[in-house]
Amino acid sequence: MDLQNCRRCGALCLRDRSQYCAECAKWFADTYGQIRDYLRTYPNRTLWDVHKELDIPLSVVQQVIRFSEEERGGGDIGGREDQRRKRL
Ligand SMILES: [Zn+2]
Numbered sequence: 001m002d003l004q005n006c007r008r009c010g011a012l013c014l015r016d017r018s019q020y021c022a023e024c025a026k027w028f029a030d031t032y033g034q035i036r037d038y039l040r041t042y043p044n045r046t047l048w049d050v051h052k053e054l055d056i057p058l059s060v061v062q063q064v065i066r067f068s069e070e071e072r073g074g075g076d077i078g079g080r081e082d083q084r085r086k087r088l
Helices: 022-041 047-054 058-072 080-087
Strands: 003-005 012-014
Touching: 022 047, 022 058, 047 058
Parallel strands: none
Antiparallel strands: 003 012
């Protein structure tokens, strides 16, 4: 099994399907859950709203979205929804 540096905290860890160490993967999953719950309650919010309402830095919101896309093979926050709305 290969070693890697966690992309968030830089800790040396075993390369898993994730690019993050177990601790950061858990943190991302928790933060992702928070954002998902928020978007369920308040649909059609922007990154900026999430950042302001949940007090999560914009860069972290973007990291979490990227994390969810990597973990789930195409995240369900924003992305495809936005593209569809633009075409309508
Ligand atoms: Zn880490």
